[in-house]
Amino acid sequence: MILVASYNMRKAIGTDRRRRPDRTIEVLNELDADVVALQEADRRFGARMSALPVHMIEEHSDYKPVPFEARSGSLGWHGNALLVRKSVEIIHKEIVHLPSLEPRGAVMAEVRVGGVDLRVVGMHLDLSGLWRRRQAHAILAHLAGRDGDPEAPTVLMGDLNEWSAHGGCLRDFAHHHRFAACGRSFHSRRPIAQLDRIMVSKELEILESGAHRSVAARRASDHLPIWARVKPA
Template identity: 60%
Template sequence: MLKVASYNIHKAVGTDRRRNPGRIIEVLNEINADIITLQEADRRFGARAAAIPSLLLEQYSDYRAIPLDVQTDSMGWHGNAILAHKSARIVAHDVFHIPYLEPRGAVMAQIEVHGLDLTIFGMHLDLSGLWRRRQAAAIVKLAQQHGQDRSTILMGDLNEWSASGGCLNDFGRVYNLVECGRSFHSRGPIASLDRIMHCDQLKVIEGGVHDSASARKASDHLPVWAQFSKA
């Protein structure tokens, strides 16, 4: 059984407008997934330092951030990061430029966990529907190239308010979308902005939104999660 999750942590700024990375770690531990993609994982200005200090993550969670070797103080790439359980083996990782109106990127890691060889993509797509579709097409192409011999999972904040159209159509032609539920806004979820998608080599067992008291305070998004087995 494999459990993955995706979480827009809003730079660790909670719904009370306070920056508190400890609350994010509390939620990560509640989720208890094998792999988690993060969005808005770095500060927006200056050196774009990680929103969760690496020492804090190491000491108080079972996760490690996959080193993307891009920016010294950052956890991610354009705010996208991938966390893996410390028991997982990291085989490879990379970052990708994608078409953008405002700077965006995607991150990828090849990970071995629970006997599964996985390719994981993390993303945070544009607010513009046109650019979202261009980004989706680019990411699908990249995922097909890097996931040929591995089970592939794509996760992130798609910024897609449509229930089935827009970039969901582009991803849906190749990958299966997990029905997780509404994740935004955390105080009263009205939209399924955060999504998990997978290839046919995996069978989804269950998916959902992690809606806890801690999660409702830690960020303006709730995490989404999914459990898989081999198809």
């Protein structure tokens, strides 16, 4: 079994408006996932340095970042990052450029978890429904156009910013992927919306899934992290 998770960490700013990367690390340790997709992992302005210092990840968790090296000091690409357990082998990684009015992007990695090869995409889509659908199409086209095994088990996850229950970009992703029933994740203090999603290709079976509702998670960000336990179908 493989445990994957997605977390909009809000630049490590909690619901008390304090920047506390140590709380983010605490939540990540609670998740204890094999692969985590992070959104808003970098600061928004200036040099856009990582809001989660790499030395803290190395010293206080069992994770390591997938090294996209897109911008010096950043953890990922336009705030999107992937963390994997230190025992996980990183086979390939790349950034995915998305059409957008404001800076948006996605990140992708191929990893080996316990002998299973897995393709993972992390994303944070636009606030505009039109641009979300364009970005969904771009991600799906990128996956379809890649060299390698087209049947590779694939997990897509992140903050889709989609308030609709079934429409918009969800309809586009649903053509080739199934959604894990993670439940509502926003706002962390009183969840009312399923903005964060985990989707898997037909090569994977979803065993269980949910939103992580610990005391630390309700304080560390305005989003709860979501998780899914999967295995090859």
